[in-house]
Every structure is written in structure tokens, then in C-alpha cells.
Amino acid sequence: MPQIGPLEIAVVLLVALLVFGPNRMPELARQAGRAMRELRRIQQNLRADLHEFVADEPTGAAPPPTLPPKADTEADGGADGDAGGGADGDAPGSGSGEAEGDRPDPPPGA
Numbered sequence: 001m002p003q004i005g006p007l008e009i010a011v012v013l014l015v016a017l018l019v020f021g022p023n024r025m026p027e028l029a030r031q032a033g034r035a036m037r038e039l040r041r042i043q044q045n046l047r048a049d050l051h052e053f054v055a056d057e058p059t060g061a062a063p064p065p066t067l068p069p070k071a072d073t074e075a076d077g078g079a080d081g082d083a084g085g086g087a088d089g090d091a092p093g094s095g096s097g098e099a100e101g102d103r104p105d106p107p108p109g110a
Contacts, residue, residue, distance in 0.1 A: 016028070
């Protein structure tokens with residue numbers, strides 16, 4: 001960002017004097033001063049609000065809640081460690097999920 005030196009300020013003041021005239025220059029300077037004061041006040045308020053907001057935030061956030069571990073039972077079809085989910089003694093993947101008494105009889109001749 002370029003720096004504004006004394007020569008640039010003098011040129012701006014000279015142009016303003018030519019455009020607005022010597023009678024309105026003091027009024028314009030007062031308005032510019034008021035605007036600068038208001039901008040600084042707004043900046044200070046925003047800075048204070050930001051610092052207050054950051055100070056209100058907790059530094060060590062609690063970990064998110066977790067569900068308790070799932071209770072393993074034989075009713076859920078695989079809690080006994082079988083990969084296939086069959087009844088005890090079945091080969092993995094051969095179980096249909098039905099109880100022994102619920103299976104249909106094999107066809108004759110099989």
C-alpha cells in the first residue's frame with residue numbers, strides 16, 4: 001500500500017480548496033474529524049466485543065457424549081463369535097437364522 005507523504009496531502013488540500021472554496025473548508029474539516037472519531041469509536045466497540053466473545057468461550061471443551069457399549073446376547077444372532085451368524089455347531093454361513101425346530105423337513109429321497 002503506498003504511503004501518503006506531505007506532498008500528496010498538500011495536493012489534496014489544494015484541490016479541496018479549489019473545489020469547495022475557502023468558506024466551506026473549516027466546515028468540511030469538522031465533518032471529516034467527526035467521521036474519523038465515529039469510525040474509531042466503532043472500531044473500539046467491535047474490538048471490545050470480539051475480545052469479550054473470545055474470553056467467554058470455554059478453553060477446554062468437553063468431549064461429545066458417547067453411547068454405552070452394546071450388550072452382547074445370543075438373541076442378536078452372532079454374539080457367540082460365529083462369523084456366519086448361525087446356531088452353535090453350524091458351519092459359518094450355513095445357518096438360515098431359524099431355530100432347529102422351525103426348519104422344514106428335508107424332501108424325501110434327499
